[in-house]
Amino acid sequence: MNIILSNASDEPIYGQIVRQIRQSILNGEITPGHLLPSIRQLAKDLQISVITTKRAYEELEKEGLIDSVVGKGSFVSGANPQFIREQRLRLLEGTLIEAVQESRSLNMPLEELVAHIRLLYKELEGED
Template sequence: MNIIISNASGDPIYMQILNQIRQSILSGELRAGDSLPSIRQLAKDLQVSVITTKRAYEELEKEKLIDSVIGKGSFVSGANKDFIREQRMKRLEEKMIDIIRESRELNMSQQDLINHLTVLSEEEETP
């Protein structure tokens, strides 16, 4: 797992850690049962406060994306695939709303947007 902290980012460090681990889980890069670095080890690796990494892990637990076991560490949750799919769909919808807003700023019609998406989708299917 490769987490990159940007001092230029407007997001707090714990949020950058949270978002990158969340993305790794939702994308399938990290799978159910995979272990995460300990809070202390991650803090050391990233050269940040233990409190910062602890906060990121606590938020991931609240989202039910990881489980922490005292004395054993933190692991990607065994949440069912429907839950993970729902979370990924939610993130996709947020991105789509951003695209819709951007297309409106460009004065694109809904049909123009659909046509553009179709062309891009077809290009992605071509090997």
């Protein structure tokens, strides 16, 4: 698992960790049952406070994305596929909101935005 932190970001360090681990889980890069690094090991690897990594893992556990077992570690949750799909749809909606806002700033009509999305979708179909 490769986590990249930015001190220049407005996002807190624990938030950067949560976002990147969440994205890896939702994209299927790390699968249910996968053992995450221990809180101490991740803190050491990232050269940050144990408290910061603990907060990130607690946030992921609240979201139902990881399960922590005392004495064994933290594992990617075996959450049902529908839950994972809903979480991924939520992330997609955020991306689409950014695209809509950007198209509005360009005074692009909805039809033109949809045409661009269709074109990109068709281009990417051939890459699968």
